[in-house]
Amino acid sequence: MNYRNVNYQKEMDKLLHSLQGEGRVPKLLLHSCCAPCSSYVLEYLSDFFEITVFYYNPNIYPESEYTKRLLEQQALLSNMHFTHPVSFIAGSYDKEKFYEMSEGLEHLKEGGERCHKCYELRLAQTARMAVKGGFDYFTTTLSISPMKNAGKLNEIGTDVASRYGVKYLQSDFKKKNGYKRSIELSKKHGLYRQDYCGCEFSIENKKEK
Numbered sequence: 001m002n003y004r005n006v007n008y009q010k011e012m013d014k015l016l017h018s019l020q021g022e023g024r025v026p027k028l029l030l031h032s033c034c035a036p037c038s039s040y041v042l043e044y045l046s047d048f049f050e051i052t053v054f055y056y057n058p059n060i061y062p063e064s065e066y067t068k069r070l071l072e073q074q075a076l077l078s079n080m081h082f083t084h085p086v087s088f089i090a091g092s093y094d095k096e097k098f099y100e101m102s103e104g105l106e107h108l109k110e111g112g113e114r115c116h117k118c119y120e121l122r123l124a125q126t127a128r129m130a131v132k133g134g135f136d137y138f139t140t141t142l143s144i145s146p147m148k149n150a151g152k153l154n155e156i157g158t159d160v161a162s163r164y165g166v167k168y169l170q171s172d173f174k175k176k177n178g179y180k181r182s183i184e185l186s187k188k189h190g191l192y193r194q195d196y197c198g199c200e201f202s203i204e205n206k207k208e209k
Helices: 009-024 033-045 061-080 095-102 112-134 150-164 179-187 200-208
Strands: 025-033 050-055 086-090 137-140
Touching: 009 200, 025 033, 025 112, 033 061, 050 061, 050 112, 061 086, 095 112, 112 137, 112 150, 137 150, 150 200
Parallel strands: 025 050, 025 137, 050 086
Antiparallel strands: none
């Protein structure tokens, strides 16, 4: 399947319309990279799902930054109002797993193979949690970023879903002005917006630019 040529927003809209027609409210485990990216996704999807936000980001460096983003995520959930219940799970800060995964790829530019493996690391853990928790779907907020390749994310998510036996909600949340709306919501709720992706390699990449 050529994931680059799929209109993920259109496909997701079809699914959401179908769910509404059936009168079902499935359970969704939403991997969140940070509060700003999750803001629009939560606003959008809480009309259709009972959502649990799963904050699992062992790539974030340093640990103080990880904690800052974690607390910001919790603060956002306390301030926003949702159609259906939204809950929260904090994953483990498995930074050793990230560095093990990155071995030999440290020199690569942001957006390449190291990032793809990082997506897989986080999505695989989300899928495991989704199976354990009896969720109907899992997905990630990552596609809202203009810097993230939605086709690659959905390819990885779909592959992970087939391995663990749980449905992946394909998406491209930057569509329908999703990224713009996330900026608006960030301002509304006074959210901290970081200026680098998360890992120490992305910090070096930023310095080089």
